[in-house]
Amino acid sequence: MQQDWADPHVPRLVWELTRNGKFLVKTAYQLVVDTEEQRVASSSMSWPVKDGESIAFWRKLWSIQVPPRVKVMAWRFYFEAVPTLSNLSRRNAGVLAGCVWCGAGSKSLIHILEKCEFTRVVWALSNIPWRVLGTWSEGVATWIARLSFNMNKEEFEWFLAICWALWHSRNKLVMEGKSSSPLRVIQHASQFLNQYK
Template sequence: MRVKFFVWKAANNAIPTVLNWQHRRIQDDASCPACNCGTEDVKHALWSYPNARLIWALSNIPWSVIDCLEEDLEGWLREIAKQTEPHFFGWLLMIIWCIWNCRNSKLMEGVEMDRQRLIQQTLFQYNAFTEANKKNSESIPRSRWRVGLNRRKEPSKSTSTELLAVAKVLESEQLLEITMEPSLTGW
């Protein structure tokens, strides 16, 4: 859950980059404290920073995916999610998360992690992430909805059709188990 929350914050430019600190008047200089190669915004911290570029190069993510990032991280992530398999997208999120943690280790503790070790750690965390998501999806019981009709007001044909279409989609994704039965108020 932390990974997804972090990526959501990054997509909304809400992570504590030096540029964001400058906007909040916490920091005077917006240049990257780790490399002094430019302004540290979200894109620099997660993509342009030299260590981040090396980590991306060591990963199996194609450069065509990485280099198509413009300024809109949220739009980029949405496009990648549409075009790729879930495990690939999860791997991408985990790399982003680990790059951020590597950056924080260097800035906060002065520890620079070996890049190969970082990729191994990313793979380990990705496996733990997918296992946790698998366990969570298995432990969440499917909801049971009771759908009844009120005889005072006959539902329109379009409303019934829309309800049935939504129910079929949710049931096909195994998010809901829907049973149709008469309501207790009488129908």
């Protein structure tokens, strides 16, 4: 924004992104999107998912029938933008290390969603074949995107509902001290998905 000094005694702010100089949320949003695209393009960090795969993943994610909060959670998981203990400790948030379910030293999203013994029992109860789940060898973004390609729409919806129920159960334990069993996590995911549909 620049100040328009037509009247030297009354400063006036002018929004440069509109013709009339008035602020619009639409133009502010576009500025943020453009800035983020430039940041990602110039970033040295490259996502392991190719552009075509990424576009296909986002199309599938936004087209499935799950509650919006599950889609947002998947978006946050994809970019590892969730408050895991490892992310919080990296930001010096003063948190203790360790998994809330199994006590293992790992506290990352990888551990929460795939490596933890509690999580492995949840996946075993889910009827999603372990061979489909695979491993995290290429990172969270690639894992979720590739799973979306290897599953039909209903399977991917079920997978994301379980991820949401796992994250919800973990947060209940961390914030309220309320624990769940792996079977209860599966039941919660099923009820949550069925109520939405």
